Amino acid sequence: MEPELEIIEILKKNQIDLALSVPCAKIKNLLILISKEFKHIPLTREEEGVGTAAGAYLAGLKPVLLIQSGGIGNSINALMSLSKAYSLPLPIIISWRGIHKEKIEAQKPMGQHLIRILEGCEIPYLKVETPKDIEKIDQAIKDSFKIETPYAILLSPRIWESSKLKPQTIEYPKRTSALSLTYNKILRPPTLTRYEAIQTLVPYLKDKIIISNIGIPSKELYHLLEQPSNFYMLGSLGMASSIGLGVALGTSKKEIIVLDGDGSLLYNPNALCMIGNLSPKNLTIIALDNGTHGSTGDQITAAYNQVDLELLARSFGIKNTAKVYIKDEITIMIETLQLGPRFIHAILKPGRMDVKNIPLSPETIKKRFMDYLRMHG
Template sequence: MTLQANDFIDRAAAYGYDFYAGVPCSFLTPFINTVIDSERLTYVSAANEGDAVALAAGQALAGKRAVAMMQNSGLGNAVSPLTSLNWVFRLPILLIVTWRGTPDVADEPQHELMGQITTDMLETMDLPWEIFPDRAEAVDEALARAEAHMNETGRPYVLVMKKGTVAPAELQTQSAPTQSRGAITFRPAPYKEPTVSRREALSHLVERTDPAHSVIIASTGFAGRELYAIDDRPNHLYMVGSMGCAPLLGLGLAMARPDLDVIVVDGDGAALMRLGAMSTLAAYGPTNLHHLLLDNGMHESTGGQATVSSGLSFAGIAAAAGYRTTYEGHDRTVIDQMLGGSSQGPAFSHLHIAPGTDKANLPRPAATPVEVKQRLMAHIGAGS
């Protein structure tokens, strides 16, 4: 008998799975449709598969269980966060990956190679996997194995779904997730030479935030190292790798913990890498999410290679995407505006900063990524 979607979803709920993020696949259609139509579950439509992984990782940072769903052809989009976010920080999530292009099933030519290497890719990334259960009575055992692995290692577990595993289910809910039609506050900033340094901007941010009620997630590279040099607080998370994933990690955390102000410090290079994330943050971002983009027009930590940000207004993009309040400027007041009581979230600030870093006084965090994560989770009462 073909598995009904709720045969899995109801049993997964007993383990705490009520948050799903993903990118659709025809194999997943009945599963995703059932999740969307459920009033007790949250589904976030991600711009790409790596974003879905980072979103689920943000829920894990809050001590919750979450699912990221994708087609195996999109597994490549998820390699970066799976290997340099979830694996490094030990953030356990459940992955449901469809298996297009299996040798025994006729499929489109674009799935042939990925069908041959899907399980090899998972094993190369140190991701244990098993076939998604096709019988209701097998679901509990699969979930128990996933839970045991996550508790032991703190890392993801994968269920690989074959064609026809889940019985068809029509989508009943047709409403789009967009929560606004554009920003209520946005004024483009006329060009002038930036004078504020990254350290000055981050020092001001640290002064303006209360560690007891906030979390600051700093993008990979100099942003995290500068934040650490200014003050190593328990509410700080310093990203390593997974470039561009900080906003999605912050979104997952902010959705799980509406009692916290979640502030994401981004960079122009990182934002450009996952520009689609801004549409997701605008559509789903809660009022407690603040997105600060520090733009010096270059990849400074790798030698100062220019980005294309000189031709962009990130705040303009954020406003068009639907962030409720967006600001752009060349001084620290845009941070005050973003955090101010009159701002409606999700709020965004694009601060143009001057290049230049005192590398001689730019330490790397002494704690390991896992220790930083554990400290943060303990600080916000999320367990580990």
């Protein structure tokens, strides 16, 4: 069997139901086949793939990530502080560049150091150096889910040399996109802190599935409304909305609400791009925009007076958006703004409530969240 088809068979055998990828020329045929055989998410950057895959797994899906070796460099923080910290499985099929007949000098430093990076991070890996090794991918995927760990599957370009698969063709849809926008932004002064905004939302958030941003936002939520359907982020800055997207992909009955921050959204605006693209109906992003990195000493972010996060969401294709400043607006918008996905931009004051640390381990947060989704998602 041709190597591409053998890999597809192994993925099917392992009941993979979501493939997320950033392309590499060496796996272009494989990726076209993947997009035909699986639900496929073309990513903008690898790290958001780690976040989205994490959310998808929490909601009961079996994801796989397909990337170029350099992409490990772009995703290592999420792999460590999300996948590893919460023990979330993720088979990562890697087009391993820089090690075999490589013509691009820039591929070499990352490709040649990759094994040591993986070993340093204690991420298990499999080297697939010849077509004979392909069958070992099956066990690597099984181990990834059994041990609940990211697992790097390194495909040497050598394995494609014997492939007789004819070049696959991409079917391009018509390129049409229409947008007419009149947008007037005159920022009103904020009236609420993040804590007061979350407090206002509490009646609505009760029994909803919630992903809360790293740092003080999670702690404030814990203080105001502790419940098993809260996924408190303890690391992986920027991944809140990506995790929310992944959960939404595996959940149909309930609304998923992400309490994100301006620092986090600016760190990973890619999440909004993918949310606009896939448009999950049951996903609500609430941008708690205090114009600062509130958790690290209130340093001003670009959202303070420069970037308008609501407009950013719109330009990524999220159609249902609103800006809120006061308690009544928050209550009205959360009750009435059309689902599908929607983005509520809360303009807030800097400042925090003095709340204690979340006394739950990542394992506990994960387990009870997954149990809740199994029963109610």
